[in-house]
Amino acid sequence: IPRQVSELVQFLLVKDQKKIPIKRADMLKNIIREYRDAYSEIVKRADRTLQEVFGLQLVEIDTKRHIYILINNLPRAEGEYLCRGKEKEKMGLLLVILSFIFMKGNSVKDSALWEFLHLLRVYPGKQHSVFGDVRKLVTEEFVRQKYLETTAIPLTDPPEFKYQWGPRAEKETSKKDVLNFVAKMQGKDPTFWASQYSEAQTN
Amino acid sequence: ENREAMLNSKSNRLTEALEEANRLFDGVCRAREAALDAQFLVIASNIGKEKANELHSEMSAFDSTAFAEDLLTFMGINRTEVEESDDSEDVPGGFLPSDAWQTMGEEAPKYFRRAPTFHYMMGSFKSEPPVPKQRIERQKKASRGKAERAMPAQLKKMEESHQEATEKEVERILRILQTHFENDPNTPISFFDFVIDPNSFARTVENVFHVSFLTRDGLAKIKLDEDQLPIIEPIKPSEGGEEESRAGARNQVVISLDQKEWK
Numbered sequence: 225i226p227r228q229v230s231e232l233v234q235f236l237l238v239k240d241q242k243k244i245p246i247k248r249a250d251m252l253k254n255i256i257r258e259y260r261d262a263y264s265e266i267v268k269r270a271d272r273t274l275q276e277v278f279g280l281q282l283v284e285i286d287t288k289r290h291i292y293i294l295i296n297n298l299p300r301a302e303g304e305y306l307c308r309g310k311e312k313e314k315m316g317l318l319l320v321i322l323s324f325i326f327m328k329g330n331s332v333k334d335s336a337l338w339e340f341l342h343l344l345r346v347y348p349g350k351q352h353s354v355f356g357d358v359r360k361l362v363t364e365e366f367v368r369q370k371y372l373e374t375t376a377i378p379l380t381d382p383p384e385f386k387y388q389w390g391p392r393a394e395k396e397t398s399k400k401d402v403l404n405f406v407a408k409m410q411g412k413d414p415t416f417w418a419s420q421y422s423e424a425q426t427n
Numbered sequence: 428e429n430r431e432a433m434l435n436s437k438s439n440r441l442t443e444a445l446e447e448a449n450r451l452f453d454g455v456c457r458a459r460e461a462a463l464d465a466q467f468l469v470i471a472s473n474i475g476k477e478k479a480n481e482l483h484s485e486m487s488a489f490d491s492t493a494f495a496e497d498l499l500t501f502m503g504i505n506r507t508e509v510e511e512s513d514d515s516e517d518v519p520g521g522f523l524p525s526d527a528w529q530t531m532g533e534e535a536p537k538y539f540r541r542a543p544t545f546h547y548m549m550g551s552f553k554s555e556p557p558v559p560k561q562r563i564e565r566q567k568k569a570s571r572g573k574a575e576r577a578m579p580a581q582l583k584k585m586e587e588s589h590q591e592a593t594e595k596e597v598e599r600i601l602r603i604l605q606t607h608f609e610n611d612p613n614t615p616i617s618f619f620d621f622v623i624d625p626n627s628f629a630r631t632v633e634n635v636f637h638v639s640f641l642t643r644d645g646l647a648k649i650k651l652d653e654d655q656l657p658i659i660e661p662i663k664p665s666e667g668g669e670e671e672s673r674a675g676a677r678n679q680v681v682i683s684l685d686q687k688e689w690k
Contacts, residue, residue, distance in 0.1 A: 240544065295541065327489040396541055409501055
């Protein structure tokens with residue numbers, strides 16, 4: 225069993241590279257195989273290793289379909305981050321989008337989102353110097369990584385979509401953090417936005 | 428249709444539409460009409476929800492335009508310069524520097540608990556077919572990209588324990604030695620020529636290590652030649668028995684080799 229645990233840990237670390245959530249079925253098929261009965265024990269130990277050795281945590285974001293992600297357990301360190309440039313810039317865009325969604329009541333229409341991004345010189349139809357195909361980034365990549373969730377608004381023609389926070393966003397950040405970001409950008413106190421503030425407190 | 432008109436918070440059109448639908452429903456006696464009515468209700472409730480949403484944000488006075496302006500400011504926009512572009516219809520003027528999003532990228536990770544992406548420090552291991560006296564390159568980052576896509580294959584490699592990897596290397600070196608000897612049976616190879624990798628000291632040490640296995644297992648022997656320099660040759664299976672019984676079979680040779688000498 226210890227060997228399965230370390231194999232699972234490596235499997236999870238490599239799978240996490242693209243930030244696409246990991247399915248339990250994949251874990252069973254590739255690593256656990258014949259040790260199915262010990263599955264929950266293996267996963268528990270793998271999680272403990274991830275926490276104690278790497279400072280990461282295995283979190284289930286979909287209890288019905290058993291889908292997992294890895295998040296960082298450690299408190300955020302000050303100072304420079306060692307990420308490659310592109311990753312950080314995408315996080316920047318994502319943070320802006322998540323803030324917009326939250327401040328607008330947790331759900332926005334796609335037209336509203338693009339209208340907002342328009343103000344930041346980001347256009348769905350035009351190649352962006354940093355992000356390339358932005359529409360693809362937002363509607364496909366962020367959605368697949370579970371940072372954003374998109375649902376069709378019924379009976380709209382042409383079909384319209386709404387955007388909300390995805391389960392990964394819920395786990396990796398919080399309404400409180402995002403509100404603090406907005407407050408910092410606008411040079412105001414978070415309490416300035418009363419209902420968002422109280423919502424962030426309870427979250 | 429008329430969606431935008433209904434959304435206008437100042438208008439009562441949604442209420443009017445609902446009231447009309449109510450009236451019409453009294454005259455309904457066919458299933459199809461009732462279905463249309465149900466459809467209408469769905470649309471109406473969606474619109475109602477949107478209107479409620481608008482109310483909510485207005486209460487907390489979130490001005491997205493101001494937010495956008497503040498973001499641009501943070502990203503270092505220069506408002507005194509005007510950007511020469513063709514899409515400045517309703518976009519506020521100003522020159523956005525090319526590292527704008529990088530600036531945002533420095534700020535953003537502070538708000539996320541994102542697991543750092545995992546990469547192998549040394550790149551992945553790849554064994555090349557042996558060619559004598561030619562350096563075997565260590566895999567660098569370039570082919571790690573390939574390894575990412577062939578993920579299951581990579582995992583299989585990780586399963587090999589250190590034990591097996593060493594054995595494989597030893598076998599490989601034996602085969603090189605034997606091949607060389609087949610081609611040229613009467614010339615033993617200079618030990619140093621055999622093990623030294625001109626480009627990698629670490630590799631050289633590894634080669635010596637693997638060769639020591641061969642001698643230990645009686646698959647190769649090292650002798651001194653006329654110039655007192657060590658030479659290595661493989662042992663044919665028939666010789667093996669003889670060697671063990673000879674008293675001098677257990678010679679130990681200590682070779683010291685440091686980086687300076689290696690150069």
